[in-house]
Amino acid sequence: xxxxxxxxxxxxxxxxxxxxxxxxxxxxxxxxxxxxxxxxxxxxxxxxxxxxxxxxxxxxxxxxxxxxxxxxxxxxxxxxxxxxxxxxxxxxxxxxxxxxxxxxxxxxxxxxxxxxxxxxxxxxxxxxxxxxxxxxxxxxxxxxxxxxxxxxxxxxxxxxxxxxxxxxxxxxxxxxxxxxx
Amino acid sequence: xxxxxxxxxxxxxxxxxxxxxxxxxxxxxxxxxxxxxxxxxxxxxxxxxxxxxxxxxxxxxxxxxxxxxxxxxxxxxxxxxxxxxxxxxxxxxxxxxxxxxxxxxxxxxxxxxxxxxxxxxxxxxxxxxxxxxxxxxxxxxxxxxxxxxxxxxxxxxxxxxxxxxxxxxxxxxxxxxxxxxxxxxxxxxxxxxxxxxxxxxxxxxxxxxxxxxxxxxxxxxxxxxxxxxxxxxxxxxxxxxxxxxxxxxxxxxxxxxxxxxxxxxxxxxxxxxxxxxxxxxxxxxxxxxxxxxxxxxxxxxxxxxxxxxxxx
Numbered sequence: 001x002x003x004x005x006x007x008x009x010x011x012x013x014x015x016x017x018x019x020x021x022x023x024x025x026x027x028x029x030x031x032x033x034x035x036x037x038x039x040x041x042x043x044x045x046x047x048x049x050x051x052x053x054x055x056x057x058x059x060x061x062x063x064x065x066x067x068x069x070x071x072x073x074x075x076x077x078x079x080x081x082x083x084x085x086x087x088x089x090x091x092x093x094x095x096x097x098x099x100x101x102x103x104x105x106x107x108x109x110x111x112x113x114x115x116x117x118x119x120x121x122x123x124x125x126x127x128x129x130x131x132x133x134x135x136x137x138x139x140x141x142x143x144x145x146x147x148x149x150x151x152x153x154x155x156x157x158x159x160x161x162x163x164x165x166x167x168x169x170x171x172x173x174x175x176x177x178x179x180x181x
Numbered sequence: 182x183x184x185x186x187x188x189x190x191x192x193x194x195x196x197x198x199x200x201x202x203x204x205x206x207x208x209x210x211x212x213x214x215x216x217x218x219x220x221x222x223x224x225x226x227x228x229x230x231x232x233x234x235x236x237x238x239x240x241x242x243x244x245x246x247x248x249x250x251x252x253x254x255x256x257x258x259x260x261x262x263x264x265x266x267x268x269x270x271x272x273x274x275x276x277x278x279x280x281x282x283x284x285x286x287x288x289x290x291x292x293x294x295x296x297x298x299x300x301x302x303x304x305x306x307x308x309x310x311x312x313x314x315x316x317x318x319x320x321x322x323x324x325x326x327x328x329x330x331x332x333x334x335x336x337x338x339x340x341x342x343x344x345x346x347x348x349x350x351x352x353x354x355x356x357x358x359x360x361x362x363x364x365x366x367x368x369x370x371x372x373x374x375x376x377x378x379x380x381x382x383x384x385x386x387x388x389x390x391x392x393x394x395x396x397x398x399x400x401x402x403x404x405x406x407x408x409x410x411x412x413x414x415x416x417x418x419x420x421x422x423x424x425x426x427x428x429x430x431x432x433x434x435x436x437x438x439x440x441x442x443x444x445x446x447x448x449x450x451x452x453x454x455x456x457x458x459x460x461x462x463x464x465x466x467x468x469x470x471x472x473x474x475x476x477x478x479x480x481x482x483x484x485x486x487x488x489x490x491x492x493x
Contacts, residue, residue: 071214071222071482077490082184082203082483085210121219 007134007151007174009166015150019131020052022148023100026129030062033098034125038115039068039086042103044165045133049102065090067101069114095123100147104163106132109144134161134174185483189301189308192317193358201363205327208472208479215251215475225254228485231279233289234311235261235296240446240470241311241321245288248477254485257284272296273303280306285488286481289313307484315349321445322355324476326363328469329400332441336363342394344370345404345426345453346415348377352445353404357383370394371426374415391426395433395440402443403428403453419452428454433463441465 007015027033030053037046043066053059070085101115112130119125131148136155153176155161160177164170185200193201214222230249234242242258249256259279276287286307289297294316301308312318326336333339341360347353347369360367361384368386369376370393380387388394395401406422416422428442442454442464450456458464 068210070210071224076224077227077486077488080489082486085207087210088213117223121214121217121221123218 001180002178003162004176004178005173006153006161006176009172011151012133012172012174015133016048016052017056019133019148019150020049020057023049023053023131024057024059027098027100030059032096032126033100034063034065034092034094035100035102036065036067036090036115036119038101038103038111039066039070039088041105041163042066042101044163044168045104045131046102047167048165049131063092065092067115067118069111069118072114072118074110074114090122093123094119094125096126097123098127098129099125100129100131102131104132105134105136105161106130106144106146106149107136107139107161109140109142112144113142133163136161184487188484188487189297189310190319190480190484191297191301191308191310193319193322193355193362194317196319196359196362198362201323201326201359204323204476204479204483205330207483208323208327208476211251211478211482212472212475214478215471221251221253223253224482225249225252225485228252228285228481228488229255229257229283230286230288230481231257231259231284231306232311233259233276233279233287233291235289235291236312238290238311240473241290241318244470244473245309245311245320245477248474248481249288251474252478252481254286254481257282272300276300276304276306280304286484307488309480309484312351314351315354316351317355317358318351319355319359320473320477320480321352322359323480324469324473325352325356325402325443325445326359327472327476328443328465329365329441331468331472332465333399336360336365339365339400340368340398341365341400341402342368342370342388342398343402343404344391344394344428346375346406347371347380347404348375348415349407350404352402356402357385361385368394368397372416372422391428392432395428395436398440400441400443401428402445404445405447405449406452423452427452428458430455430457430461433458433461439463443469446470 037043066089068086068088070083129147132146133150135149135152137152158179162175164173166172187195288309288311290311291313294314296313297308297310343353357367368388370388444466
């Protein structure tokens with residue numbers, strides 16, 4: 001198994017800044033918008049975006065939440081092992097709001113399908129959008145595409161894309177893991 | 182975390198500390214589900230569950246049924262009073278007839294200890310014991326533990342006194358087994374006639390004085406006096422039981438530190454606890470009921486997860 005860095009810290013920072021600008025273009029002061037991080041890895045992207053939006057772009061009082069999709073997955077009892085649920089924290093009403101789902105890597109699109117289902121338990125958003133830091137294109141199982149993407153990468157099914165964060169992993173980077181041949 | 186180590190929930194006896202931790206952690210996420218505007222998830226939509234109650238129950242049956250429906254399972258209910266059991270059908274025949282209608286899981290309450298275990302050896306369904314005689318009531322112990330953990334933050338080192346009719350109580354045995362596995366200190370307290378002789382062999386303190394027990398504990402779990410299971414007189418009168426073992430506001434007000442009061446229900450108001458105590462801020466009796474649904478959802482979810490498609 002080999003690991004290769006495909007995006008470094010500087011490139012990641014540029015991508016995050018670009019995503020912030022695009023969000024501001026579409027959501028203005030975010031007064032009708034809620035940013036929802038998809039558990040378990042979307043929370044880190046969300047945290048970083050909010051920090052940038054506040055510090056670099058002066059956007060304040062952004063409403064956020066964390067959504068766990070475990071109970072809405074379509075592979076319960078179909079894959080070996082245990083599906084461990086994570087914490088969900090949604091303290092704002094999503095009824096008639098613009099919801100932006102935020103995740104680190106978009107692959108098959110099945111998590112996003114589950115997220116669209118799960119968020120309806122909290123009301124009917126007027127709009128749902130998807131932001132992903134990394135888009136593994138040509139690998140979708142469902143007709144789902146991101147509205148905002150940091151970087152697009154071409155990968156095959158046996159590869160893994162892993163996003164590292166300074167806060168937890170000591171550095172910002174995106175790694176591509178190749179299986180042992 | 183890994184899956185549960187068991188395929189059935191027959192008793193706390195069969196669970197290890199990791200299983201208990203997994204159930205309580207999962208229940209925490211289901212409690213969040215129960216506080217959403219829409220309290221339903223689609224997880225068990227391809228699972229059918231039969232609730233077989235060979236003994237009367239209100240809250241446990243409702244709690245299981247609600248948990249099943251919140252998980253989107255299909256549910257069939259059966260109670261012994263209106264069934265062929267009265268016509269002489271055996272337990273295995275009754276259950277096999279129900280299972281031939283493609284039922285995946287069975288939640289069973291039965292007056293005979295070990296009924297769930299027996300059934301698990303003879304039918305191909307996941308069995309959840311919802312109370313078997315005076316033996317075990319695992320989901321009650323799990324919801325009690327969940328409630329204690331929610332209140333105190335941890336079970337490790339918690340001092341829990343179980344007070345009252347220990348000898349007839351499946352809740353007491355399951356609670357003792359669970360609390361000991363999770364590192365809590367346990368005391369049982371009641372009249373000598375209502376505390377089993379070998380209770381101390383389970384590693385619990387035995388006490389016969391209520392005042393001593395409540396001064397020692399962080400949590401008092403007040404059990405119901407089970408008149409229906411008492412074939413002989415275990416104490417002279419209700420009035421005397423109340424005087425010796427009934428928990429009152431005077432008891433609680435005189436304590437140096439506040440304690441948490443629990444009761445598995447149904448309450449005999451004015452016998453094991455007074456109405457004032459039951460309705461006071463010390464009591465978490467209604468929290469226990471709310472937590473019961475979340476804990477049962479966790480148990481059903483984790484057991485269903487072990488019935489992988491293609492194997493069930």
